[in-house]
Amino acid sequence: MQVLASTPKPPYYAVVFTSQHTGVDEGYDMMARRMVELAAQQPGFLGVESARGADGLGITVSYWESLESIAAWKAAGEHRAAQARGKAVWYSRYRLRVCKVEREYGFEAASPGT
């Protein structure tokens, strides 16, 4: 299962989107899935990771080759419509941070039995 993004050697860019959900779910899951699908088709897309806890706090981090690819994704038509609906219905607050990834490392447990 691919839940953590496989990203290239830094530098590359990350968009950290943290949000507080209103609790109104109306179409939210469908939109969220659709946005991941659309983002993955954008030039410069490197991957995405997303989690939302029971308290409604969500964090989605998307990874990109360049600031230009992030700007193009922000301006994409269907994404702009989702942003507007996000402010109107789904999110009570959010913060969005554009970051340059400078260093990365990881850990993977040995599979049991191998």
Added chain:
Amino acid sequence: MQVLASTPKPPYYAVVFTSQHTGVDEGYDMMARRMVELAAQQPGFLGVESARGADGLGITVSYWESLESIAAWKAAGEHRAAQARGKAVWYSRYRLRVCKVEREYGFEAASPGT
């Protein structure tokens, strides 16, 4: 309720920690709370945001004034012990990305009735 971090005008730094939980909860919640408490006492700490979904994927983003403050937190004694236990017990995989936050903006819905 303070769930999204209030961070200063960029630039500052973010550590994006994405992890897949093993499902073994043994002491995990207590450790997670303790690490937030400890991190908040470190010089250069600016805030933290955290979410874990029902699928076990977690994202914690901590914010820092400098790379030096991140290095000091990584090396802190009780934190090192938690890192070791994380690899042994709690996490099947993780990625850690050190990022420079270059731009930030946000949204807050008007409170109902105001």
